[in-house]
Amino acid sequence: MDEKNVIELLNLVGRQWTLPVLDELARGARSHNDLARAIDANHQQLARVLRPLVSKHLVHRKVHEASPPIRVYYMLTPRGKAVLACCCRFRTLAAGELDDAM
Known part of the structure; x- marks a missing residue:
C-alpha cells in the first residue's frame, strides 16, 4: 500500500460518525434504522458515512427484499x-497506555 492509500484510509476513518458506525457494526449486522438510532445520527448523515465505507469494502450492504418493506x-x-x-x-496509543511498547 503506498502512502497515498494510507492517507486516504486515515482520512476516511477520521471523518465524523465513522468510528461510531464501525464500533456499532462490530456488534453484528444492523439495519439502517437501527444503526442511525444506535449512533444518534440522522439518516442523511448516516448515508454520507456509509457510502464511502461500502465503496472501500469496509462495510457490506445487503438488501432484503423478501417482504415489504425492503430492509x-x-x-x-x-x-x-x-x-x-x-x-x-x-485509541490505546492516544490514551497513553502503550508507552512501554514504544
Whole structure:
C-alpha cells in the first residue's frame, strides 16, 4: 500500500460518525434504522458515512427484499474488522497506555 492509500484510509476513518458506525457494526449486522438510532445520527448523515465505507469494502450492504418493506442491513467486512482493530490500537496509543511498547 503506498502512502497515498494510507492517507486516504486515515482520512476516511477520521471523518465524523465513522468510528461510531464501525464500533456499532462490530456488534453484528444492523439495519439502517437501527444503526442511525444506535449512533444518534440522522439518516442523511448516516448515508454520507456509509457510502464511502461500502465503496472501500469496509462495510457490506445487503438488501432484503423478501417482504415489504425492503430492509437494508450493513455489516463489517474482514477488511473493515482489520481497520477497526487498528483503530482500537490508535485509541490505546492516544490514551497513553502503550508507552512501554514504544
